[in-house]
Amino acid sequence: xxxxxxxxKRLSKRCLLRLSADCHLLLHGKSFGEATxxxxxxxxxxxxxxxxxxxxxxxxxxxxxxxxxxxxxxxxLRWYLAKLESKPLITKAVTTSIIFAAADFTSQMITSESSxxxxxxxxxxxxxxxxxxGPSQHLWFNLLSKALPRRDMLTTFKKMFLGQAVYGPVSTxxxxxxxxxxxxxxxxxxxxxxxxxxxxxxxxxxxxxxxxDFVTYKFVPVHLQPLMNSTCAYIWTIYLTYMASLKKVSID
Numbered sequence: 400x401x402x403x404x405x406x407x408k409r410l411s412k413r414c415l416l417r418l419s420a421d422c423h424l425l426l427h428g429k430s431f432g433e434a435t436x437x438x439x440x441x442x443x444x445x446x447x448x449x450x451x452x453x454x455x456x457x458x459x460x461x462x463x464x465x466x467x468x469x470x471x472x473x474x475x476l477r478w479y480l481a482k483l484e485s486k487p488l489i490t491k492a493v494t495t496s497i498i499f500a501a502a503d504f505t506s507q508m509i510t511s512e513s514s515x516x517x518x519x520x521x522x523x524x525x526x527x528x529x530x531x532x533g534p535s536q537h538l539w540f541n542l543l544s545k546a547l548p549r550r551d552m553l554t555t556f557k558k559m560f561l562g563q564a565v566y567g568p569v570s571t572x573x574x575x576x577x578x579x580x581x582x583x584x585x586x587x588x589x590x591x592x593x594x595x596x597x598x599x600x601x602x603x604x605x606x607x608x609x610x611x612d613f614v615t616y617k618f619v620p621v622h623l624q625p626l627m628n629s630t631c632a633y634i635w636t637i638y639l640t641y642m643a644s645l646k647k648v649s650i651d
Contacts, residue, residue: 484622487537487622488534491533491534491536491537491626492537494533494625494626495532495533495632496526499525499632499640500521500524500528502633502637503520503640504521506638506641510641524636527574527578528629531574532574533625533629536628537625540621540625541621543558543616544621550616550617552617559609562612563604567601567604568597571597571600571601572593572597575593575596578643579643588648591648592647596642600642604635607634607635611627615627615628
């Protein structure tokens, strides 16, 4: 009985020492075959449960999938930041175009009528983001960062005020005019549309944009500010494209 007890103690001690050595190897970045490790543990710890030993074989499939997905996201983010560095204007323009197209698609799905989906309208929105809004955002945020480089509260509120008083009205006016012109409206009809839609849009924008602008100017790096602005604009553009799709004003 005493001999059996001593043997069991020796086996337990050997098992613990081996596991301790394995952990030491793992912590110091040294690798070894999983099959060898598993077989050694089975030999040293014959009474262990196979389920417990299975846990040492590596991460479960769900964790491996999660790691792969995270790596893909990190890889895409690294690629996007590299594009922002090498080709900032084009990257911001394309990003804004995609967001505007997605926002218009969403707007049509929400407010769609029996007429069905208007792909030409989505193309107009995508072209506006690519050719006008994306480049203008790039220039605007760079201009503000040079004219008002600090990030204190007073400077942030100055940038917010300029955005609401200058950039917002100008970009909204250009948007309505651009969209109406491509729909074949005359100069008088465009002016009538602006008189009807511009002021209500700016009032609603004054309730939506200040919080987005504060976060953008206060915390977001300059090269990412157009992306942040376009991301906030996704919700805003759903409303904006709806306003732009309203019937033209009769001037008779």
